[in-house]
Amino acid sequence: MKIIQSFLVLALSLVSHAVQADDDVAEGGQLYKTYCSACHGTEGGMDMSKRVAPPIIAVRMHYIGAYPDKTSFVAAVTNWVEKQDAGKTLMRGAIRKFNIMPPVSVTSDDAQKIASYIYEGNIDKPAGFDKHFEEMHGKRKMNPGM
Numbered sequence: 576m577k578i579i580q581s582f583l584v585l586a587l588s589l590v591s592h593a594v595q596a597d598d599d600v601a602e603g604g605q606l607y608k609t610y611c612s613a614c615h616g617t618e619g620g621m622d623m624s625k626r627v628a629p630p631i632i633a634v635r636m637h638y639i640g641a642y643p644d645k646t647s648f649v650a651a652v653t654n655w656v657e658k659q660d661a662g663k664t665l666m667r668g669a670i671r672k673f674n675i676m677p678p679v680s681v682t683s684d685d686a687q688k689i690a691s692y693i694y695e696g697n698i699d700k701p702a703g704f705d706k707h708f709e710e711m712h713g714k715r716k717m718n719p720g721m
């Protein structure tokens with residue numbers, strides 16, 4: 576009986592953990608719209624002369640390449656949002672093209688939720704992104720998680 580009880584407690588806590596993670600991704604999506612999509616959204620499409628920042632799908636791909644697991648991905652993106660440090664960039668070409676990202680005022684907690692959303696949420700990509708990516712980076716296999 577005791578074993579069944581502790582099993583139930585464990586199962587419940589696993590479920591609530593998963594629900595919590597889903598909530599963070601959903602909330603992160605809303606926060607992303609508020610704080611990031613003006614620059615990283617689909618406006619301007621793939622015409623970089625009409626954009627002010629790389630599309631968020633490009634950011635995801637660069638960060639997943641360097642940080643495949645969620646914990647380190649979220650930490651790296653959160654660090655960047657808290658402090659833009661050119662010495663830690665994964666997107667040197669984007670800094671050259673757009674200049675370094677200006678500071679954004681979000682709490683560390685919100686930045687983590689946004690980062691979870693960028694990692695595993697249903698983020699958008701401008702029309703033509705896949706073609707551009709192939710031309711830029713060849714037909715190499717996309718990173719796991721894509």
Ligand code: HEC
Pocket residue numbers: 607610611612613614615627628629634652655656659663664665666667669670673674675676677679681689690
């Ligand atoms: C005012 C426009 C603007 C806003 C708002 C903005 N960004 Fe950026 N972001 C940029 C630009 C421009 C770059 C490309 C240059 C660079 O990497 O610094 C960039 C690059 C990045 C990078 C890659 C950094 C690197 O060089 O490795 C990450 C990660 C990122 N943004 C996350 C976010 C997140 C998350 C938000 C919302 C909390 C956000 N950005 C809001 C303009 C913006």
